[in-house]
Amino acid sequence: MNKVNIIMKNNPGKNTKVSSALRTHGLNLNFQTQKGIIRAVENVDFELKDGHTTVILGESGCGKSSLARALLRLLPNNTANYDGEVWLGGRNIMEFSDSQFRTQVRWIKISLVPQAAMNSFNPVTKIAKQIAEPLLVHGKVRSKKEAMRKVSEVFDLVGVPQDFIGRYPFEFSGGMQQRAAIAMALVADPDVIIMDEPTSALDLLTQANIMNTLKKIKWETGVTYMLITHDVSTSSELADDIAVMYAAWIVERAEAKDFFDNPLHPYSKMLMDSVPRLHADKTPRSIPGTPPPLYEMQGGCRFAARCPERHNDCDREPPVFEPQPGRKVKCWLYKRN
Amino acid sequence: MFGKDTTDLKANYSFLFMWRHFKKICLYILKRFLILFITVTIGVYLTILVANMGGAVDEIREGQIRESVSMAVARDPEFQELSSDERQGITAQRVELERERLGLDRPFIVRSFMYLRTALTLDLGRAETLRSDSGSARVRNIMLERLLPTLVLFGLADIILFTVAVVAALFLSRRYGSKLDRAVVALAPTSAAPSWFYGIFLMLIFASFLGFLPFGGMVESPPPDTHLQYFLSLARHIILPLSAIILSAVFLAIYSWRTFFLIYSREDYVEMAKAKGLPSFSIDLRYILRPTLPTIVTNFALMLISMWMGAIVLETIFNWPGLGRLLFRAINQYDTPVIIGSVVVYAYLLALTVFLLDIVYSLLDPRIRVGEGTENA
Numbered sequence: 001m002n003k004v005n006i007i008m009k010n011n012p013g014k015n016t017k018v019s020s021a022l023r024t025h026g027l028n029l030n031f032q033t034q035k036g037i038i039r040a041v042e043n044v045d046f047e048l049k050d051g052h053t054t055v056i057l058g059e060s061g062c063g064k065s066s067l068a069r070a071l072l073r074l075l076p077n078n079t080a081n082y083d084g085e086v087w088l089g090g091r092n093i094m095e096f097s098d099s100q101f102r103t104q105v106r107w108i109k110i111s112l113v114p115q116a117a118m119n120s121f122n123p124v125t126k127i128a129k130q131i132a133e134p135l136l137v138h139g140k141v142r143s144k145k146e147a148m149r150k151v152s153e154v155f156d157l158v159g160v161p162q163d164f165i166g167r168y169p170f171e172f173s174g175g176m177q178q179r180a181a182i183a184m185a186l187v188a189d190p191d192v193i194i195m196d197e198p199t200s201a202l203d204l205l206t207q208a209n210i211m212n213t214l215k216k217i218k219w220e221t222g223v224t225y226m227l228i229t230h231d232v233s234t235s236s237e238l239a240d241d242i243a244v245m246y247a248a249w250i251v252e253r254a255e256a257k258d259f260f261d262n263p264l265h266p267y268s269k270m271l272m273d274s275v276p277r278l279h280a281d282k283t284p285r286s287i288p289g290t291p292p293p294l295y296e297m298q299g300g301c302r303f304a305a306r307c308p309e310r311h312n313d314c315d316r317e318p319p320v321f322e323p324q325p326g327r328k329v330k331c332w333l334y335k336r337n
Numbered sequence: 338m339f340g341k342d343t344t345d346l347k348a349n350y351s352f353l354f355m356w357r358h359f360k361k362i363c364l365y366i367l368k369r370f371l372i373l374f375i376t377v378t379i380g381v382y383l384t385i386l387v388a389n390m391g392g393a394v395d396e397i398r399e400g401q402i403r404e405s406v407s408m409a410v411a412r413d414p415e416f417q418e419l420s421s422d423e424r425q426g427i428t429a430q431r432v433e434l435e436r437e438r439l440g441l442d443r444p445f446i447v448r449s450f451m452y453l454r455t456a457l458t459l460d461l462g463r464a465e466t467l468r469s470d471s472g473s474a475r476v477r478n479i480m481l482e483r484l485l486p487t488l489v490l491f492g493l494a495d496i497i498l499f500t501v502a503v504v505a506a507l508f509l510s511r512r513y514g515s516k517l518d519r520a521v522v523a524l525a526p527t528s529a530a531p532s533w534f535y536g537i538f539l540m541l542i543f544a545s546f547l548g549f550l551p552f553g554g555m556v557e558s559p560p561p562d563t564h565l566q567y568f569l570s571l572a573r574h575i576i577l578p579l580s581a582i583i584l585s586a587v588f589l590a591i592y593s594w595r596t597f598f599l600i601y602s603r604e605d606y607v608e609m610a611k612a613k614g615l616p617s618f619s620i621d622l623r624y625i626l627r628p629t630l631p632t633i634v635t636n637f638a639l640m641l642i643s644m645w646m647g648a649i650v651l652e653t654i655f656n657w658p659g660l661g662r663l664l665f666r667a668i669n670q671y672d673t674p675v676i677i678g679s680v681v682v683y684a685y686l687l688a689l690t691v692f693l694l695d696i697v698y699s700l701l702d703p704r705i706r707v708g709e710g711t712e713n714a
Contacts, residue, residue, distance in 0.1 A: 072612050074608055074611060074612055102614045102616070103614065105614075106611075106612060106613065106614030107612065107613045107614045108614070111612070111613075112609070112612045114605060114608075114609060115605075116605060119604060119605035119606060120605045120606050120609045121606055121609075122606045122610075122623065122624055122627070122628055123606075123628055123703075123704070124627055124628050124631075124701065124702060124703055125623065125627070133610075133613060133615065134613040134614060134615075137613070137614060137615055137616070137619070138614060168703045168704070170703075170704055184613075
């Protein structure tokens with residue numbers, strides 16, 4: 001069995017100290033609209049540990065996808081403000097010029113599995129050719145033949161049959177397209193793969209298959225995932241670290257095990273309560289209300305309006321507290337006295 | 338595992354794939370060809386029915402035959418001695434022969450199909466008054482002689498129009514909302530006027546007022562001797578009609594194609610291409626232009642069809658020796674065979690345009706080439 005060429009990285013051991021693959025500091029992304037300025041990502045600090053899977057959890061419209069866009073600098077025309085620091089491989093990539101960013105970061109350092117794979121392939125070009133494209137553009141291979149060999153390797157890794165190589169996107173089923181999208185993200189051996197709800201458009205069985213494939217790839221290649229999802233239960237299988245996002249803020253960061261046992265932020269608690277449990281006799285509860293629209297932000301904690309534990313402090317924006325080592329919460333409840 | 342077997346397997350597959358594609362394309366083209374041929378046939382047949390007024394014209398022709406035969410018999414010195422009864426007998430006999438020769442003794446429905454065959458093969462006999470430049474009166478010769486100038490003018494106009502409009506539309510779609518973009522949008526309604534309308538204006542400005550381009554015609558008269566001079570003269574003469582055609586369609590084309598580009602550039606795969614780190618030139622070409630082309634080609638086909646309609650008047654005002662001016666003259670001089678011939682040739686040209694664009698379309702869009710919904714996994 002020919003082993004896949006992707007460099008074997010250390011598998012994440014529970015107690016080994018791991019370096020960070022990507023770290024952000026004070027990352028902001030705002031859009032200008034007719035209703036006012038939309039704060040989609042505000043003052044975000046987080047890190048993706050090397051070889052770990054970090055799950056970004058949150059409801060729809062809380063800025064998760066914008067965070068992915070900010071990391072890849074895929075900015076819409078109405079971007080009003082885009083600043084902060086993103087450290088990748090010892091360099092702050094926010095300082096890169098656009099052409100530097102294109103040639104040195106996109107796809108070879110950070111790649112993306114988009115939300116809807118069926119729309120992420122050009123309908124008039126063969127999928128294999130589209131997967132090989134970044135290799136050729138970034139000069140990762142010497143010939144088209146070598147690129148196609150690489151494509152057939154990643155097809156193998158994600159479980160797309162080899163005879164799909166000559167096919168067009170419309171000849172792929174939805175699940176196969178999703179696998180192909182994952183293959184495309186893997187093809188250039190990136191440091192970080194951002195997955196923006198990779199299974200949300202698929203049926204449950206296909207979802208489970210894809211999640212298993214992702215797990216397999218993680219073990220075989222030690223790749224770093226950033227998994228964006230609203231689905232607590234599917235993400236729990238893959239997660240090493242959790243970052244909970246609410247209204248453009250990261251409100252809680254923790255290791256997955258600690259988080260699932262004992263979420264700290266009131267929003268995290270309610271999010272966990274909303275998940276049906278298999279072995280516990282508990283009725284899932286929904287979180288009353290909706291996240292605030294991102295364009296009419298007031299001062300103070302943004303979750304206060306829905307929070308059962310709000311108190312006087314909540315009128316001011318909470319700083320990030322660290323009540324236990326390795327756990328960070330943006331909530332006044334954990335203020336050290 | 339990825340040894341020799343897989344490469345063989347892949348080679349096999351690609352051969353199978355190509356064969357599958359080839360068969361699909363052939364089938365598709367054949368189907369399109371048959372459909373278009375049936376369309377043309379029906380169109381020409383309807384023209385024949387109308388041009389003959391459901392057989393009424395044949396009765397007139399019969400009367401004409403009777404008249405000319407009886408005149409000929411009356412004038413012929415050979416028959417001067419015969420009694421009028423005998424002369425009438427001979428006349429009736431000759432009329433009957435002539436009717437049989439022309440097929441007028443058969444019912445109209447049979448005759449209409451005979452006409453259809455001769456019309457479709459352009460075997461329309463002799464023109465009544467028009468002659469070709471080489472002096473031939475055969476309708477087919479007249480038509481073929483006029484076909485080339487029309488094809489040169491409109492072929493060139495179509496190619497320029499397509500290229501200019503595609504490039505300009507792609508350029509504007511990248512600068513959506515700019516002053517230039519808004520100017521083109523504002524100019525789009527100018528395409529409501531036909532090409533000859535602009536032709537008259539251009540003629541006024543460049544031929545009459547400024548005087549540095551000729552009013553009409555295809556080359557100077559007498560035609561220049563050397564090929565180069567002939568070509569230069571042709572170029573000078575073609576500028577105005579060419580500009581008129583392009584001017585009458587280009588803004589609408591740019592406007593609508595720019596909109597297509599805008600729609601397609603919002604697709605997710607364009608963003609993915611950007612995320613993949615492709616340079617913007619490749620994104621424009623492979624991820625915006627390429628997927629949009631099938632739509633544009635369809636739109637272009639519709640545009641060409643309406644452009645053929647304007648050809649008749651445009652060629653007439655520019656005195657361009659093409660099919661349009663021929664048809665105009667034939668109508669003026671009641672030259673029925675030439676009129677029918679022109680209609681048939683126009684029908685063929687239209688069908689040919691659509692057919693060629695269908696082939697282009699099938700090459701551009703793999704969903705037609707390969708066929709939708711084959712072996713989904």
